[in-house]
Amino acid sequence: MVRTQISLFGILLIAMFLETFIVPGLWSTLRVDLLIGMTIGVIIHLSFSQGLVFVMVASLALQPFSGARTGFIPMLYLFGFFAIELLKSVLYLENVQTQLILAVIFNVIFVEAYVVSLDMPLGQTEIWPLLAGSLLTGVLCPLMVMVVGNVKKACYEPS
Amino acid sequence: MGHGNTHKILLAVFAIGLVLILLSLGQDRSLSLSSNPMREGFSFFGKGITLPFSFVHGLWTDYVALVNTRQENKELRKELQKTQVLCMTMQEVRSENERLSAMLGFKSEHKDFQLYPARLLGQDITNVFKTVIVDRGSRNKFFTDMPVVSPLGLVGRVITTSPHTSQVLLITDPNSAIPAIIEETRVKGVVKGAGTNVLNLEYVRSTELVQVGSTVVTSGLEGIFPKGMKIGVVREVNRDPHKIFTKILVAPSVEMSKIEGIFGVGRNGTDAD
Numbered sequence: 001m002v003r004t005q006i007s008l009f010g011i012l013l014i015a016m017f018l019e020t021f022i023v024p025g026l027w028s029t030l031r032v033d034l035l036i037g038m039t040i041g042v043i044i045h046l047s048f049s050q051g052l053v054f055v056m057v058a059s060l061a062l063q064p065f066s067g068a069r070t071g072f073i074p075m076l077y078l079f080g081f082f083a084i085e086l087l088k089s090v091l092y093l094e095n096v097q098t099q100l101i102l103a104v105i106f107n108v109i110f111v112e113a114y115v116v117s118l119d120m121p122l123g124q125t126e127i128w129p130l131l132a133g134s135l136l137t138g139v140l141c142p143l144m145v146m147v148v149g150n151v152k153k154a155c156y157e158p159s
Numbered sequence: 160m161g162h163g164n165t166h167k168i169l170l171a172v173f174a175i176g177l178v179l180i181l182l183s184l185g186q187d188r189s190l191s192l193s194s195n196p197m198r199e200g201f202s203f204f205g206k207g208i209t210l211p212f213s214f215v216h217g218l219w220t221d222y223v224a225l226v227n228t229r230q231e232n233k234e235l236r237k238e239l240q241k242t243q244v245l246c247m248t249m250q251e252v253r254s255e256n257e258r259l260s261a262m263l264g265f266k267s268e269h270k271d272f273q274l275y276p277a278r279l280l281g282q283d284i285t286n287v288f289k290t291v292i293v294d295r296g297s298r299n300k301f302f303t304d305m306p307v308v309s310p311l312g313l314v315g316r317v318i319t320t321s322p323h324t325s326q327v328l329l330i331t332d333p334n335s336a337i338p339a340i341i342e343e344t345r346v347k348g349v350v351k352g353a354g355t356n357v358l359n360l361e362y363v364r365s366t367e368l369v370q371v372g373s374t375v376v377t378s379g380l381e382g383i384f385p386k387g388m389k390i391g392v393v394r395e396v397n398r399d400p401h402k403i404f405t406k407i408l409v410a411p412s413v414e415m416s417k418i419e420g421i422f423g424v425g426r427n428g429t430d431a432d
Binding site: 013016017019020021022024025026028029030031048049052056061062064065066067068069070071072073074075078082110111114115118119120126129130133 | 182183198281282285286290292332354355
């Protein structure tokens with residue numbers, strides 16, 4: 001369990017670095033969320049408790065990189081984790097298309113949640129970067145799921 | 160109910176409880192200090208890894224994108240000449256102002272401040288909140304609530320610092336509110352961010368005279384921002400006779416998506432690195 005978590009956090013650090021320093025450097029208003037893909041990955045490949053611990057700590061680690069109210073980002077990812085965990089019994093999450101669509105939907109929900117929390121009129125955010133970011137998040141989601149799966153295999157730990 | 164389910168529910172309740180505690184802390188930034196080492200580490204990595212990107216970007220902007228530069232150069236020279244004349248006039252006005260201020264026994268406001276340069280490292284992880292991370296921190300005399308400016312105007316203020324990085328809340332962030340004044344008519348209001356590239360000037364009465372194109376500057380009332388820093392220009396005025404306040408949109412003088420180099424405004428007598 002420890003080896004898996006450490007490996008996942010190593011990958012998360014790289015993902016966070018890409019999200020805050022590299023992606024905005026290429027297009028300042030573009031944001032790609034790689035943690036959503038990892039969240040789906042841990043739901044598929046790891047046990048509930050391992051996944052929950054990872055999502056909680058990972059979303060807390062995102063806090064210093066945002067101006068969001070303390071606890072708001074963990075709350076959203078926790079909501080995402082529970083929602084996808086529930087959907088696990090309804091949807092076949094191993095399907096790549098399902099992962100892509102789920103990631104796009106959750107990315108849009110998260111952005112809209114930020115917008116609502118700030119009492120901003122809906123649709124006022126720049127729409128093109130949001131759409132591009134959601135689409136990229138969706139496209140990269142299966143890759144992140146695969147990465148989590150490979151980490152689990154490499155660590156030889158039964159879930 | 161099986162043992163596995165009880166375990167899951169307990170974990171979920173614990174996680175929700177933790178989130179509620181965090182939310183109840185509100186905007187207490189001290190909590191994020193524990194995560195600052197991560198931001199610190201990223202800043203060192205960032206400088207190294209973004210170097211090739213900066214090189215390619217530099218190659219593009221310094222060589223490839225220099226088409227039409229000659230024509231632009233001519234126009235800029237003309238502009239510079241005009242500005243120099245304007246500057247000389249302003250110098251006169253400034254000297255006169257300083258003399259009058261001295262006569263009244265006031266200190267010149269800008270003598271109390273010193274500019275500390277910083278470079279943009281990263282941006283907010285969400286697309287909604289408008290914060291940036293810069294490569295100067297508490298060891299470089301950056302402090303919480305320090306005003307941040309660019310040569311074009313006000314950028315925002317520092318909200319958290321670590322030894323080598325600081326997080327800056329931009330004036331376009333919905334959490335930002337700055338007491339402001341319209342330079343020409345001295346009408347007071349509060350400039351609030353809207354999460355977009357337009358700001359709202361609020362609490363201006365419908366009876367007040369506000370014209371499109373007027374300059375909006377800081378009023379210095381809350382004690383964070385020095386008085387007279389340019390925020391932007393009035394872009395739209397919507398008066399409703401049935402409402403007490405006028406809806407005023409302000410275009411910020413700084414284009415936030417293009418900022419690179421910024422300055423922290425510190426008090427005089429402190430040394431920057």
